[in-house]
Amino acid sequence: MGNQEIMKSMRSQTKLKRLAILVLPLFLIFGCTSTDDGTDWQLVWSDEFDGAEGATLDQSKWNFEIGRGQNGWGNNELQYYTDRSENVSLDRDGNLIITAREENFEGANYTSARITTQDKLEITYGRIEARIKTPFGQGLWPAFWLLGTSNSGEIWPQIGEIDVMELRGQQPTKIASTAHGPGYSAGNGISGDYTLSNSRFDTEFHVFAAEWFTDKIDFYVDGFLHHTVTKEQIENAGNEWVYNDPFFLILNVAVGGNYVGSPNQTTRFPQTLIIDYVRVYSE
Amino acid sequence: MNTITTKIMTKVIFSGLLLILITTGCERSVDGLEEAELSNNPNVFVDGFSGGLEYAVFQGAVLNAFQVDTDVTSDGIGSSMRFAVPDVNDPRGSYAGGTFFTTSPRDLSEYNALTFYAKATESVPLGVVGFGNDLDQNKFTAEVTDFRANTNWKKYIIPIPDPSKLTSEKGMFFYSFGPIDGKGYTVWIDEVKFENLGTIGQPRFEILNGEDQTTNTFSGVTTSLSGLNSIYNLGDGTDQSVNSAAAYFEFASSNTSTAEVDEQGNVLVGAQGSAVITASVREVDADGSLTVESRGTFVSAPTPTRDAANVISIFSDAYNNVEVDYYNGFFNGDGQTTQGGTGPGGADLIVNGNGVINYTQLNFVGIGTFMNVPSIDATEMTHLHVDINVNEAIQPGDFIRLILLNSVGDGETSGSFTINSNILLQNTWLGLDIPLSSFNGLNDRSEIGLTFFVSDNTVSDIFVDNIYFFKN
Numbered sequence: 001m002g003n004q005e006i007m008k009s010m011r012s013q014t015k016l017k018r019l020a021i022l023v024l025p026l027f028l029i030f031g032c033t034s035t036d037d038g039t040d041w042q043l044v045w046s047d048e049f050d051g052a053e054g055a056t057l058d059q060s061k062w063n064f065e066i067g068r069g070q071n072g073w074g075n076n077e078l079q080y081y082t083d084r085s086e087n088v089s090l091d092r093d094g095n096l097i098i099t100a101r102e103e104n105f106e107g108a109n110y111t112s113a114r115i116t117t118q119d120k121l122e123i124t125y126g127r128i129e130a131r132i133k134t135p136f137g138q139g140l141w142p143a144f145w146l147l148g149t150s151n152s153g154e155i156w157p158q159i160g161e162i163d164v165m166e167l168r169g170q171q172p173t174k175i176a177s178t179a180h181g182p183g184y185s186a187g188n189g190i191s192g193d194y195t196l197s198n199s200r201f202d203t204e205f206h207v208f209a210a211e212w213f214t215d216k217i218d219f220y221v222d223g224f225l226h227h228t229v230t231k232e233q234i235e236n237a238g239n240e241w242v243y244n245d246p247f248f249l250i251l252n253v254a255v256g257g258n259y260v261g262s263p264n265q266t267t268r269f270p271q272t273l274i275i276d277y278v279r280v281y282s283e
Numbered sequence: 284m285n286t287i288t289t290k291i292m293t294k295v296i297f298s299g300l301l302l303i304l305i306t307t308g309c310e311r312s313v314d315g316l317e318e319a320e321l322s323n324n325p326n327v328f329v330d331g332f333s334g335g336l337e338y339a340v341f342q343g344a345v346l347n348a349f350q351v352d353t354d355v356t357s358d359g360i361g362s363s364m365r366f367a368v369p370d371v372n373d374p375r376g377s378y379a380g381g382t383f384f385t386t387s388p389r390d391l392s393e394y395n396a397l398t399f400y401a402k403a404t405e406s407v408p409l410g411v412v413g414f415g416n417d418l419d420q421n422k423f424t425a426e427v428t429d430f431r432a433n434t435n436w437k438k439y440i441i442p443i444p445d446p447s448k449l450t451s452e453k454g455m456f457f458y459s460f461g462p463i464d465g466k467g468y469t470v471w472i473d474e475v476k477f478e479n480l481g482t483i484g485q486p487r488f489e490i491l492n493g494e495d496q497t498t499n500t501f502s503g504v505t506t507s508l509s510g511l512n513s514i515y516n517l518g519d520g521t522d523q524s525v526n527s528a529a530a531y532f533e534f535a536s537s538n539t540s541t542a543e544v545d546e547q548g549n550v551l552v553g554a555q556g557s558a559v560i561t562a563s564v565r566e567v568d569a570d571g572s573l574t575v576e577s578r579g580t581f582v583s584a585p586t587p588t589r590d591a592a593n594v595i596s597i598f599s600d601a602y603n604n605v606e607v608d609y610y611n612g613f614f615n616g617d618g619q620t621t622q623g624g625t626g627p628g629g630a631d632l633i634v635n636g637n638g639v640i641n642y643t644q645l646n647f648v649g650i651g652t653f654m655n656v657p658s659i660d661a662t663e664m665t666h667l668h669v670d671i672n673v674n675e676a677i678q679p680g681d682f683i684r685l686i687l688l689n690s691v692g693d694g695e696t697s698g699s700f701t702i703n704s705n706i707l708l709q710n711t712w713l714g715l716d717i718p719l720s721s722f723n724g725l726n727d728r729s730e731i732g733l734t735f736f737v738s739d740n741t742v743s744d745i746f747v748d749n750i751y752f753f754k755n
Contacts, residue, residue, distance in 0.1 A: 136485050136516070173482055173518045196482065200518065203484035266522065268487075 039211070041127045041281035048277045053092035056085065057115060064088070065114040065252075067106075073114075077141070078256035078263075080108035088113035095274045098142075100135060100253045102269035110263075114252035122149055122246035127281040128164060129209035130251070135271030136202035139263030140169030141254040142273045144208055146247040157185035160242035162217060165208040168260045169271070172202045177210070177219035179229040183239040190234070192219060192227025205276055212243065251275060321390040327383060327397075327455040327475040330361025335387055336455060339418055341380035344459070345369050348379035355471050357400040357436045363473035366458065371465040380459035382416040383475075391449040394477035397441045397456065403432040404469045410460035413441060415528060417453035424454065424528045425513070432470060442483050444513035444527040445564050482518025488569035489514065490532065490548070490562045497574040499674075500552050501581030503635045508534070508548035508560065508573060532562040532569065542575040555579030581634040584670035584712040584748040595659055596751035597650060597734060598629055600637050605659060608651035610640060612733075620740075621648035632746070640747040641674075645738045650750070653691040653732030661728040664752035666716045667700075674744035677707050683745070684737040687722050691732035698725025699737075707742065719752075 047061050057064075064083035072078060079100065081087070087099050100112040134142045143166040148159030161180035168174070178191035199206070209220040219227040231241040253273045256262040263269075326333040331351070340346050345367070352365035368379045397414050413426025427441050443449060456475050462468075492510035500506070513527045529548040536542045536550075538558035543551045550560055555577050562569040587594075587601040596602035598610065610629030613619060623631050623642040629650075630638025642648055652659050671683065681704040688697040700721050707713060719728060734750065 170520045172484065172516060172520055196518075199481035200484045204481070 039127075039283055041283065043279060044126070044282045045121050045123075045280040046277060047096075048094060049090050049096040049275065050094045051090040053090065055090045057088060057090070057096065061117060061120055062115045063118055063120065065116060068108060072257055073254065075254070075257040075259060077254040078108060078139075079110040079112040079254060080105050081114045081252070082111050083113070084111075087111050088115065091274075095276050096251075098251065098253050098273040098275070100140060100255050100269065100271045100273075102263075110255040110269075112253045112255055114250065114254075116147075116248055116250045118149070118248040120248075121280065122248050123280060123282070124244065124246050125212050125214060125282065127209055127211045128162075128249065128278075129207060129281070130164070130278045131205050131207045131276035132165065132201075133203070133205045133272075133274040133276075134167050134169070134172070134201040135253060135273055136169055136172055137263065137267035137271060138170040139256050139260050139267050140271050141257060141260040142167055142169075143250070143252055143254070144275075144278075145250050146210075147250060148242065149246050149248060151246065156180075158182050158242060160245070160247065161185070161189075162210055162212065162243070162247065163189070163191075164210045164219065165221075166259070167201055169202075169267070170260070172200045173197075175201060175208070175221065177208075177227045179217055179234075179243075181234065181240060181242040184234065184237070190229045194219075194221045194224075194226040205274070214244070215241075217243065249278065249280075251278070321388055321451060323390045323393060325391070325394055325477040327477070328364055328399075328472070329474055329476055330356065330358070330363075333455075335385045336383055337386060338383050339381055341378075341382070341457075341459065343376055344378050344380040345373065345376035348376070349381060352471060357402075357471075357473040363471045364475075366460055366470045366472070368460045368462060368467040368470065370467045371462045373467070378410075378459060378461040379470075380410075380457075382418065382457035383455045384417050384453045385455060386453070388451040388453050389455075391443070391452050391477050392446050394449075394479050395443050395446050395483055396478050396480050397443065397475070398438060398478050398480075399456075399472050399475040400436050400438050401430075401432045401470060401472045402434055402436045403471070404434065406431065406433040407460075407463050407468050407470075409439075409470065410458065412439070412456070412458045413526075414456050415452065415454040416457040419453070421454065422528060422530045423448055423452060424526075425531075426457075426526045427523065428526065429524070436473075438474075440480065440483070440517055440523060442486075442513065442515035442517075442523055442525055443477075444488070444525055444531040447565065448531055480518070483515050485516040486564070486567060487514050488512065488527075488532070488562070488564045488567060489571050490560075490569050491571040491573060493570035495572045495574070497576060499576045499578065500632065501578050501634055502553055502555070503581060504552040504632055506550050506552075506573075508544070508550065508562070510571065511548065511562075513564065532564055534560065534562045536560050536575075541577045550575065552577050581632070581639075582712070583634060583637050583639070584672070584746075585714060587668070587749050587751070589668075589753050593754040594751050595661060595664060595753075596749075597652070597659075598638075598640060598747070599749040599751055601749065602751060604628070605652065606656035608654040608656055610650050611642075612649040612651050614647075614649065618646070619648065620644045620646050621736075624648065624650070637748075641744070642736060642747060643744045645736065645743050645745060646740045647735055647737040649688075650734045651732065652734075653730075658690070658730035658732045659752070661719065661731050661752045663754055664719060664728070665755045666718055666753050667722075667751075668714070668716050668753055669750050670712050670714045670748045671702070671707070672712045672746040672748075673707050673709050673742055674746065675709065675742070677704050677709050677742070679704055681707060681741040682738065683707065683742055684735075685717070685722075686733075686735035686737060687719075687725055687728065687731055688733035688735070689725060689727050690730045695732075696725060696727055698722030704741075712746075712748075714749075716753075 146162040163178040173196045178189040180189040211218040216230040353362040356363045409430035415424035489512040513525045534544040541556035542558035558575045560573040610624030631641040632639040684701045686699040
């Protein structure tokens with residue numbers, strides 16, 4: 001249960017309902033199909049995760065990635081990704097749950113899950129959106145992101161990477177959105193932070209979206225445009241805009257690694273990334 | 284926390300109060316059957332006193348340490364609260380401390396934190412700050428003891444352990460600031476108000492500071508759960524721990540025939556058996572537990588019957604005891620491992636009103652009567668009485684040596700008497716009247732300053748009662 005829900009008295013709940021009447025239409029306007037330049041988005045793909053409790057992921061849409069990758073998926077991450085229901089499952093409330101656990105498994109001290117739409121949904125341009133509540137604590141690293149396919153034989157960072165949302169579990173009010181490409185990858189990615197002033201990413205759901213055009217990518221949190229990466233900006237820096245080819249979606253929770261550091265004694269396991277939906281729109 | 288209700292200031296800001304009444308009035312249900320709602324005014328001291336706020340000084344604190352300051356404010360508006368902390372030995376009081384309260388309770392249940400801005404004349408720990416001190420039952424106190432202030436204004440956040448409990452609260456803010464290294468300083472506080480912050484989350488709660496503890500005990504023993512904390516994660520990712528009153532917690536016993544726990548976290552031990560005491564706050568399980576292992580009925584040592592006129596008592600409920608420095612000197616630097624002797628009046632166990640010392644991990648332990656209290660003049664006394672009950676099997680070679688030390692640190696002399704394994708009794712009280720002439724080497728007993736129990740680890744767990752000198 002979210003902390004906000006715990007906090008509310010009956011009386012303020014009444015107030016909230018009244019507020020909701022006002023807020024909901026605004027939410028619809030900002031959250032679903034709008035853009036700052038009035039693009040008319042059409043839903044082309046979604047997973048609402050409305051299966052029964054404990055049901056498995058729709059494998060016509062998603063793949064599981066298994067194991068530890070090379071060098072902890074390139075980041076010295078500590079988890080072993082599995083396809084077990086302990087690490088990835090649906091709840092009865094219409095959510096996908098990715099659970100990071102502290103346990104000895106195949107030589108790793110943590111397990112978690114990483115799912116992708118590779119070979120199942122590959123898109124170029126569009127609005128990519130998910131409603132997500134993040135895990136919490138030192139060393140947790142959840143992300144909602146896209147990678148370019150290697151269909152033409154290229155390798156990262158030439159294939160491009162669009163991080164719609166990634167968060168350090170020890171910074172529960174801040175996310176980063178980043179574009180990575182050749183000459184601007186890893187620590188030199190073109191990144192923008194967004195910090196909540198009166199909410200948290202781990203106690204309430206928030207909507208994260210990237211609107212990807214031929215010449216720019218706009219990043220949104222709860223309908224607020226907080227970061228833009230333009231083709232012009234990349235080319236002015238002498239680099240290549242690598243966002244004209246198909247990309248696929250990834251959702252994962254890493255444990256430890258270069259970006260967040262390792263968990264410590266304050267980190268409580270298990271931790272969950274809760275995804276209400278993933279939706280993809282095109283113009 | 285005791286207070287004298289020195290009401291030094293009452294201010295009502297009528298315009299503010301009126302506005303709040305109108306607002307809450309709008310929320311009343313149409314049928315009008317609800318009770319009149321309490322004010323939900325979140326403001327405590329925002330540029331000035333909020334409506335209905337009063338102030339009382341804590342006992343022993345400087346009466347006028349608190350003043351309204353119109354020159355120094357966090358936002359350049361109105362006034363701030365200024366607290367002048369005295370130097371040590373200030374005849375006006377030893378610290379600055381008091382509580383801000385309302386005469387009419389407020390409904391604070393829609394907020395989740397008390398926040399304020401503070402700064403000080405130098406970098407200092409911000410003593411104790413909190414809320415819930417209503418000069419009455421102080422039922423829902425919550426306090427923070429690890430804030431620091433410096434010369435810059437900074438915002439501080441005290442999460443409310445469980446806001447749903449604060450539907451009728453008078454204690455708005457309290458503070459206690461003492462000298463640091465003997466020196467006073469000044470603290471300013473402003474913008475004190477309750478807020479509903481979306482950035483607070485991930486609550487966890489603790490009893491016994493989150494530890495799982497075990498107590499070996501008996502029927503009739505009472506003990507209370509301490510170390511009650513609420514810990515919330517703040518927006519910057521840091522945890523803030525709040526010492527929280529028992530009334531925020533729901534306590535439970537796994538076996539009420541062995542241990543009952545009341546709303547205040549007091550545990551009453553019952554029949555022989557095992558019980559685990561746990562707690563929760565709004566269905567969130569608290570970390571920490573107390574496992575109660577009851578050994579059933581406690582057999583007390585026989586109550587002494589000697590005439591008090593012929594007795595100098597160190598530890599007994601049958602007599603008025605002399606003042607002692609301690610019942611455990613914790614000479615850890617000398618390798619002492621012994622625990623115990625640290626409860627009220629030295630009693631680790633109070634069974635039906637009778638206190639008993641329980642020394643555990645015994646190698647040696649001293650009872651001090653020389654530092655800040657008069658030494659014992661036992662010149663006229665002829666014997667030392669002590670009741671000892673060994674809580675473990677007695678092995679050949681076990682012993683307990685009693686040592687009396689006279690004139691500590693100033694030409695001291697000592698004498699000892701050893702109780703051997705063939706005398707010691709397991710799970711049974713052994714009452715000894717030892718002639719003081721048997722303490723070989725104790726030639727002067729006019730300034731007895733230390734009474735030692737020494738086992739050199741041969742015996743580790745003993746009950747001790749009725750330690751007194753007497754004259755035959």
